Amino acid sequence: MQRRVYPAPCGHVYLFATCLVDLFLPEAGLDAVHLLEREGQRVHFPRAQSCCGQPAYTSGNPVQARAVARAQLDLFRQPWPVVVPSGSCAGMMRLHWPRLFDGEAARVAQAEELATRVFELSEFLVEVLKVDFRDCAGPPIDIGLHTSCSARREMGTRAHALELLGALPGVRVSTHENEVECCGFGGTFSLRHDDISGAMVQDKVASLQANASHFVTADGGCLLNIGHAAKKRGCALQGEHIASFVRRRVERKA
Amino acid sequence: MKTQPLHFVSPTQFRSRVGEALGDARLRENFRGAMRFLRDKRAAQFPDAEELEALRDIGAEVRRHALSRLPELLETFESRLQQLGVHVHWADTPDEACRIVLDIARDAGASRVIKGKSMVSEEVELNHALQAQGIDCIESDMGEFIVQLAGERPSHIVMPAIHKTRQDIGELFERTLPDTPYTDDVDALIRTGRRALRQRFMDADIGVSGVNFAIAETGTLWLVENEGNGRMSTTVPRIHIAMMGIEKVVATLEHAVPLASLLPRSATGQPVTTYFNLLTGPRRAGEQDGPQQMHVVLLDNGRSQAYADEQLRATLQCIRCGACMNHCPVYARVGGHAYGTTYPGPIGQILSPHLLGLDASRDLPTASTLCGACAEVCPVRIPIPDLLLRLRNEAQRAPDAVTAHPLRGQGAAHSAGARLVWGFWRGIFASPARYRIFRWCATRLRRFTPQRQMGWTRHRAPLVPARRSLHDLLRARGQAE
Incomplete structure (x- = not known):
């Protein structure tokens, strides 16, 4: 992955919430808004937004994915950064939208321009806003971190999340066994190959739980997968979106 | 010395064989342990990341x-x-x-x-x-x-x-x-x-x-x-x-x-x-x-067939080292026999459709989370997740659709049901007005969310939409534009 050149903050950001955050994890979206505002950014939320198209794209339905992505493409007309509280969706917009519109020159150009200003939330907080949490002291806590595989490989999200959590005084990230192994979500994979997906997420829950009672992730899909698997098994492991955890820490509620 | 007759399996029985493999605790343990051992051994061979990438x-x-x-x-x-x-x-x-x-x-x-x-x-x-x-x-x-x-x-x-x-x-x-x-x-x-x-x-x-x-x-x-x-x-x-x-x-x-x-x-x-x-x-x-x-x-x-297509040709770069399967979280769980193909694991999933046709290998391209562990270790940089994605597209494509390089078994996963589901999905998510109605229904009628949700709830608690969507929460703050 090439080292990305980051712009200086301009005071305005777009938030692209993603469908999972919008429908299942809205508090995480709100927490992201708070964190951005805390750093002096005005957050703009285009209300016509829905989904990046990833579910259809990874299921072999590029036509439907293209239609949904196209509906988002015109929503970010100002040259402001687009912040996404989900690494895999940010990767979809940054790396796969230009390919998705292959054959439509004007849209490819538009997607390529947009790609330069799409950022995953923790990436944006660390690299662009250069957050400083040194005065946000809190009680010591051990937490686990799970990073979406495509987010780690396409967006470098693991490094950004570690840096963001590392900026919080008192927070220690405990590594778990097979940390870089996939949690078994994979979009429709979790429905189509539910047995394999179930075996993967059970292993993930077990290894997270062995090291911490609490974990965070910057990806909505993984969070729902791991969190709901833990809930089904009745185990105490608690998961949270990284935005929610960071907000609670800086507001001294955790 | 007596050798046994071969037991033939078919890749079309992938799903049932996965069930058997996952139910066999000893087999799972054998594979997990062996794969961990092989991953560590490989990593020890490449202590210098720069040298590895150059090679x-x-x-x-x-x-x-x-x-x-x-x-x-x-x-x-x-x-x-x-x-x-x-x-x-x-x-x-x-x-x-x-x-x-x-x-x-x-x-x-x-x-x-x-x-x-x-x-x-x-x-x-x-x-x-x-x-x-x-x-x-x-x-x-x-x-x-x-x-x-x-x-x-x-x-x-x-x-x-x-x-x-x-x-x-x-x-x-x-x-x-x-x-x-x-x-x-x-x-x-x-x-x-x-x-x-x-x-x-x-x-x-x-x-x-x-x-x-x-x-x-x-x-x-x-x-x-x-x-x-x-x-x-x-x-x-x-x-x-x-x-x-x-x-x-x-x-x-x-x-x-x-x-x-x-x-x-x-x-x-x-x-x-x-x-x-x-x-x-x-x-x-x-x-x-x-x-x-x-x-x-x-x-x-x-x-x-793979050679004829510019993108799929990368499949043939393979030197058969097996690192992709050693690092694959799916292979490590189900083992090689579940695939029912000569070449199991990620390389088998992208190669077998050319050898056997997409119809006979229908379940293989989808049996991946696209996590990318395979491509990360492939010594000849085969973009395996991209090729899996491409094969998914070809399997979903209408069987009679005309393409430059039609693949054997094109359209094997094409079904009226799937068309309907994705057409419905597109109808909602490509239209702000329809998505607004969908959002309203999903959140306001959340207590009617089905408790059994296809494969999801076999291993996970049901997904229930939030009381209010982020759209709602931000509109209440006067922030949605």
């Missing part, structure tokens, strides 16, 4: 270069082989490949065959074809020998018996080899296996082997191995038959060097294999050993 660049470049000139290199390779006195045979299908070997055996009056490790011979099911004609064929690679005794097929392309513990093998030897008491001592087991094989090398009329790299400019076959059985199989019997896929050729000996460095390091975490053999033609006048007659069988079997 992968070279490896990928060598393979791309060879594929870009494939027809020309194959012609050169063929004419060099012929100048060396090697018989060259071309096979389009597995049946043709088996027929070629059977004809050679018949012409030579051969009844005993010894085989070094060759995945192409597995692909064409050569043992089965030989047995059917009353020809005795024994595997000489220890792992292959074990799976042959057990009547199984390899579960891994480099370590065929990786699914077995030493206890399994001790029991197998006790049951199938005469005068062999049970032991789970690895050295004793290896000694037993070697003893059983030794006389076979001497008695065999034909030795069959695979090929790791075929060198066009010199007509050389480059073979790597760890047991010496490859050298024995290719030099002791009077006839040597090498079987290879048409993609295995590279331009020069020099080009094979970086691949030969990447292969054992990626595969077994060895800096170099115990043996490597460069075979250039049969025994010459005055030489002490080597076969009197040498044949090379070049198999297509769907490879030219």
Whole structure:
């Protein structure tokens, strides 16, 4: 992955919430808004937004994915950064939208321009806003971190999340066994190959739980997968979106 | 010594075999442990990340270069082989490949065959074809020998018996080899296996082997191995038959060097294999050993379908190291047999659709989370997740849709139900107005959310939408624009 050149903050950001955050994890979206505002950014939320198209794209339905992505493409007309509280969706917009519109020159150009200003939330907080949490002291806590595989490989999200959590005084990230192994979500994979997906997420829950009672992730899909698997098994492991955890820490509620 | 008849499975039974594999706790543990061991061994071979990336660049470049000139290199390779006195045979299908070997055996009056490790011979099911004609064929690679005794097929392309513990093998030897008491001592087991094989090398009329790299400019076959059985199989019997896929050729000996460095390091975490053999033609006048007659069988079997497509051609860059399966979270859980294909794991998922058709391998391209672990370790940089995605597209495409390079079995996963679901999904998410209605219904009527949600709730608590969507929460803050 090439080292990305980051712009200086301009005071305005777009938030692209993603469908999972919008429908299942809205508090995480709100927490992201708070964190951005805390750093002096005005957050703009285009209300016509829905989904990046990833579910259809990874299921072999590029036509439907293209239609949904196209509906988002015109929503970010100002040259402001687009912040996404989900690494895999940010990767979809940054790396796969230009390919998705292959054959439509004007849209490819538009997607390529947009790609330069799409950022995953923790990436944006660390690299662009250069957050400083040194005065946000809190009680010591051990937490686990799970990073979406495509987010780690396409967006470098693991490094950004570690840096963001590392900026919080008192927070220690405990590594778990097979940390870089996939949690078994994979979009429709979790429905189509539910047995394999179930075996993967059970292993993930077990290894997270062995090291911490609490974990965070910057990806909505993984969070729902791991969190709901833990809930089904009745185990105490608690998961949270990284935005929610960071907000609670800086507001001294955790 | 008695070997078992082969048990044939079909990749169309993938899902039921996955269920069996996941239910077998011992099998799962064997695979998890073995994969962890192999991952660590590989990592230890590449302590310098920069060197690794540079070497992968070279490896990928060598393979791309060879594929870009494939027809020309194959012609050169063929004419060099012929100048060396090697018989060259071309096979389009597995049946043709088996027929070629059977004809050679018949012409030579051969009844005993010894085989070094060759995945192409597995692909064409050569043992089965030989047995059917009353020809005795024994595997000489220890792992292959074990799976042959057990009547199984390899579960891994480099370590065929990786699914077995030493206890399994001790029991197998006790049951199938005469005068062999049970032991789970690895050295004793290896000694037993070697003893059983030794006389076979001497008695065999034909030795069959695979090929790791075929060198066009010199007509050389480059073979790597760890047991010496490859050298024995290719030099002791009077006839040597090498079987290879048409993609295995590279331009020069020099080009094979970086691949030969990447292969054992990626595969077994060895800096170099115990043996490597460069075979250039049969025994010459005055030489002490080597076969009197040498044949090379070049198999297509769907490879030219992958070759014809610019993107899918990358499939053929593979050097069969198996690192993709060693690092695959799906393979590590279900093991190699669940796939029902000669080549399991990520490489099998992108190669098998060309070999067998997308219809026969329908479930394979979707059996991945696209996590990318495979592409990250691939020594020749095959973009496996991109190719899986492409094959998903081809499987979903209408069977009668016209494309530049139609794939065999195109549209195998196309269904009216799936069209309806994705059409509905698109209808909602591509229209802000419809998405607003959907959002309102999902959140306001959340208590009517079904408690059973297809595969999701078998292993997870049901997904229930939030009380209010983020759209609602931000509109309440006056923030939605």
